[in-house]
Amino acid sequence: MTRSFMRRDRIIAFLMLLPSMILIAIFVYGFIGRTAYSSLTNWKGVMVDPVMDFIGLENYRQLFTGLINIRFRQSLVNTFFFTILFVVLCLVTGLTLAMLLDRNIRAKGIFRNIFLYPMSLSFIVTGTVWRWLLNPVGGINRLPELIGLEPLTIKWVTDRAQILKFNWQFFPRTVGILLLVLMLFLVYRSLRKNKKIGAFISGIVGLLAALWLVTGGDQALTLAYPEPHGFNLALIGVILAASWQMSGYTMAMYLAGMTGIAEELREAAYIDGATEFQMYRYIIFPMLAPITLSAMIVLGHISLKIFDLIWVMAGQDNATTDVPGTLMFTTAFRGNQFALGAAIAMVMLILVALVIVPYLVNTLGSEQEL
Amino acid sequence: MSTKKRINRFLVYLLLILMAAIFLVPIYMVIITSLKSPDQIKMDTVWALPTNWYFYSFVEAWEAFAPSLFNSLKLVIPATVLSALLGSLNGYVLSKWKFRGANVVFPLMLFGMFIPYQSILIPLFQFLNSVGLYGNIPGLVLVHVVYGIPITTLIFRNYYTEVPTEIVEAGAMDGAGFFGIYRHLMFPISLPGFVVVIIWQFTQIWNEFLFAVTLTSGTGNEPITVALSNLAGGRAVQWNLPMAGAVLAALPTLIVYIVLGRYFIRGLLAGSVKG
Numbered sequence: 135m136t137r138s139f140m141r142r143d144r145i146i147a148f149l150m151l152l153p154s155m156i157l158i159a160i161f162v163y164g165f166i167g168r169t170a171y172s173s174l175t176n177w178k179g180v181m182v183d184p185v186m187d188f189i190g191l192e193n194y195r196q197l198f199t200g201l202i203n204i205r206f207r208q209s210l211v212n213t214f215f216f217t218i219l220f221v222v223l224c225l226v227t228g229l230t231l232a233m234l235l236d237r238n239i240r241a242k243g244i245f246r247n248i249f250l251y252p253m254s255l256s257f258i259v260t261g262t263v264w265r266w267l268l269n270p271v272g273g274i275n276r277l278p279e280l281i282g283l284e285p286l287t288i289k290w291v292t293d294r295a296q297i298l299k300f301n302w303q304f305f306p307r308t309v310g311i312l313l314l315v316l317m318l319f320l321v322y323r324s325l326r327k328n329k330k331i332g333a334f335i336s337g338i339v340g341l342l343a344a345l346w347l348v349t350g351g352d353q354a355l356t357l358a359y360p361e362p363h364g365f366n367l368a369l370i371g372v373i374l375a376a377s378w379q380m381s382g383y384t385m386a387m388y389l390a391g392m393t394g395i396a397e398e399l400r401e402a403a404y405i406d407g408a409t410e411f412q413m414y415r416y417i418i419f420p421m422l423a424p425i426t427l428s429a430m431i432v433l434g435h436i437s438l439k440i441f442d443l444i445w446v447m448a449g450q451d452n453a454t455t456d457v458p459g460t461l462m463f464t465t466a467f468r469g470n471q472f473a474l475g476a477a478i479a480m481v482m483l484i485l486v487a488l489v490i491v492p493y494l495v496n497t498l499g500s501e502q503e504l
Numbered sequence: 505m506s507t508k509k510r511i512n513r514f515l516v517y518l519l520l521i522l523m524a525a526i527f528l529v530p531i532y533m534v535i536i537t538s539l540k541s542p543d544q545i546k547m548d549t550v551w552a553l554p555t556n557w558y559f560y561s562f563v564e565a566w567e568a569f570a571p572s573l574f575n576s577l578k579l580v581i582p583a584t585v586l587s588a589l590l591g592s593l594n595g596y597v598l599s600k601w602k603f604r605g606a607n608v609v610f611p612l613m614l615f616g617m618f619i620p621y622q623s624i625l626i627p628l629f630q631f632l633n634s635v636g637l638y639g640n641i642p643g644l645v646l647v648h649v650v651y652g653i654p655i656t657t658l659i660f661r662n663y664y665t666e667v668p669t670e671i672v673e674a675g676a677m678d679g680a681g682f683f684g685i686y687r688h689l690m691f692p693i694s695l696p697g698f699v700v701v702i703i704w705q706f707t708q709i710w711n712e713f714l715f716a717v718t719l720t721s722g723t724g725n726e727p728i729t730v731a732l733s734n735l736a737g738g739r740a741v742q743w744n745l746p747m748a749g750a751v752l753a754a755l756p757t758l759i760v761y762i763v764l765g766r767y768f769i770r771g772l773l774a775g776s777v778k779g
Contacts, residue, residue: 143682147601150682154594154653155609161650162616165624165631172626181630234520247765248524253772254761256711258729259754262736262746263530266537272547273533280551378527386769439620442713446733459714462622467718472626479622490618498611 166483173476184472193477198306198355206478207302208363209456213485215298215365216373216457217437223377224433225426228384233414235385236392246389250382257379261446264375265291268447290371291448291455299364306352313343320492332495368454372447376440384429391425392418431493438485458482538562538747545743558744565748571724572731573752576710578641579727583648584705590649591656591701596690598657599664600672601682610661617654621714629718639723644716648709655708656701659774663697664690696767703764704771707757728753 173193175186197206231249235242252260267273268290275286317340324332346352395418403413441459448455451464458478466475537545541558598610628647629638637643667690675685713729720726726734732753736746761768 140676143676144601144603146682147597148603150593151597151609154590154613154657157650158613158616158653161624161628162619163612165627166619168627169623169625181633231523234516234523237516239516239520245520245524247762248527250765250769251758251761252527252530254707254757254768255754256713256729256757258711258713258733258736259750260530262732262750263534265736266743266747267530267533269547269550272550276547276550279548378530382527383772386772390773435618439622441622442729442733445713445717446736459620459622462625463714463718466626467629475622476626479620479625482620483623486618486620490615494611494614494618498607498614 169476169479169483172473173480175473177473177476178471180470181472186473189473193474194481195354196474197477197481199357204361205453205456206458206461207305207361208366208453209458209461210481211363212366212369212455213438213440213457216369216376216440217434219370219373220376220380220437221430221433223373224381224384225429227377227381228429229388229422231381231385232388232392235389246385249385252379253382255379257376257442258446260375260379261443264371264378265447268371268375289368291368293366293368293370294454295367296362296364297367299362302361302363303357303359306355307347310343310347310352314340314347317343329496332492335495336492366454368448372443372455375447376437376443380433380436384433387425387429388422391422395421428493431489435486435489438482438489458485534747534750538565538744538751540744542742542744561744561748562751565745565752568735568745569728569731569749569752572726572728575641575720575725576727576729579644579648580706580709583645583652583709584702586645587649587652587656587705588698588701590653591660592691592694592697593686594653594657595660595662595664595697596686598661599667600669600685600690610657613657614654616651617658621651625714625718628715632719639720640725644719644725644727647715647719648705648712651715652705652708655774656705659701659704659771660694660697662774663694663700667693699764699767700771700774703760703767704774706760707768710757 172186174188174190176189176192177184177186179185197203235245239245269275270287270289270292275288277286279285317336320336321333321340324330324336399417400413403417408416439459440457441463444452444455444457444460450460451468458481462475462478462482465471465478469475533550536553537550538561539557539559540554541556541560544554544556544558598606632638632643632647637646671689672685675689680688710727711729712727713733716727716730717733721730732746732749735749
């Protein structure tokens with residue numbers, strides 16, 4: 135066993151990983167770079183041998199302030215409400231199911247499988263089925279009839295009503311301030327846990343946000359006129375379908391966490407005279423907090439990317455239920471506005487990165503300390 | 505006290521059965537609708553069982569969807585096998601042959617599984633078009649293998665990290681090199697890892713829609729998700745047909761889940777990075 139032999143194998147090992155590294159470098163980072171560049175041009179019309187003149191951030195300015203791009207702004211608002219409701223519904227349902235199952239239930243496996251099977255389906259199947267269930271004159275609306283009540287008249291995905299309206303002019307400044315506050319909090323948290331990289335990254339982002347606000351950068355994105363946006367009720371049906379599919383995932387995460395809480399710890403709590411409520415409040419819930427955070431991040435980033443479900447349930451080109459994912463597709467591949475589509479895609483990427491990058495840094499960072 | 509506990513227990517089961525019913529209602533609806541003839545599908549009897557069972561929906565659905573189901577199969581099998589092998593090799597390198605910089609390479613790879621694929625879709629379309637892989641199954645296989653690298657590498661890396669490094673060292677002592685250790689020591693104990701990855705990739709690729717609709721629409725090579733969405737999204741559909749189609753589209757992944765659910769859950773939890 136000579137050292138040179140090992141060295142040769144180390145080189146082989148590196149060479150075996152190299153193709154994957156190159157593929158990821160090209161297909162992920164190279165392509166993102168190309169999309170980023172395209173988003174700074176006026177490319178539209180043809181896909182092959184296109185004319186691409188550099189126009190700077192004009193597409194982004196158009197998206198946030200252009201009169202005709204109101205759909206993009208509503209798509210962001212839709213994603214916002216969708217994300218909050220979807221994540222909360224999944225967490226609450228998942229935690230409830232896990233708590234119910236975590237009590238020496240007979241046939242626990244069967245119940246768990248029933249709650250998890252939707253995870254094995256595609257959003258396309260789920261969407262097809264739920265579109266039928268949410269038919270305005272059939273499906274769920276007819277359920278009350280089975281016990282002798284009047285049928286419901288909810289319009290579900292075709293509803294045009296909008297609630298919680300607000301003026302979009304407030305948006306840029308509010309986002310800037312929220313980002314700043316969030317980053318300050320993250321810096322504080324990372325410093326307390328002595329995670330210098332995390333603190334550094336959050337600090338940079340926070341500094342950029344502050345700079346943007348101070349220099350009046352938010353004014354450039356502020357509309358000259360009031361523009362109302364709000365929560366489109368048509369999304370509720372889609373949120374229900376998405377939560378039906380994904381709640382089992384949160385349940386599985388919580389169950390895995392609860393099983394990890396040692397039986398002795400619970401017994402000790404019982405012996406100390408803790409009630410069941412106290413045991414959950416002081417022992418189990420605190421231990422589940424990291425799982426809740428992971429679940430929020432995974433569900434949140436799924437929700438920011440949601441595409442298939444909207445497509446089947448509400449149509450690919452339905453202004454009321456637009457999300458950036460569907461809007462990017464129709465803008466680029468139906469409207470041939472490739473530069474504008476690329477800009478929407480970059481906004482999506484930035485939103486997802488804001489959620490995922492700190493998470494990756496955090497989990498992998500703490501792993502390396504071990 | 506005992507009666508109170510019993511009532512408690514009863515309530516827990518009641519709630520569980522209620523929740524289970526909610527989760528199963530869509531299946532009930534799919535099955536009864538798919539077994540009704542078009543003229544039996546009336547809004548005031550949507551929840552009622554069919555008056556006479558109409559199995560012809562499935563014949564029709566099979567005729568409509570057989571080509572796309574076959575396309576999906578031609579896509580899923582090679583893509584799953586290739587990405588599992590690649591993931592296994594990558595995981596082996598990243599757990600047992602760490603090189604300087606591996607701690608940077610790995611997170612950069614992982615980021616690839618979280619990106620919204622819209623952000624690479626336009627260049628991907630152009631690239632596949634320029635190399636003659638647009639609109640065909642091999643192109644889609646390539647796409648799924650490449651974008652499957654992060655998750656398959658992650659699952660195998662976590663799996664191999666559990667394997668004691670002494671085994672590798674012992675292998676090296678016996679004169680086995682990189683491939684020798686992989687073939688004789690790691691690969692034979694990799695079965696559970698492969699099961700998790702294969703199930704995961706099979707389900708993901710079978711269910712995938714964005715790449716499929718962008719890269720195969722109107723080419724005759726559409727996988728089942730695209731075909732089903734085309735039918736269900738159309739106007740004036742007879743709902744028995746999309747419902748029967750949904751059953752056909754769901755069955756492969758559902759069967760895998762029912763038979764190998766334990767491993768499915770493992771893949772699911774691995775997706776949240778910690779593994």
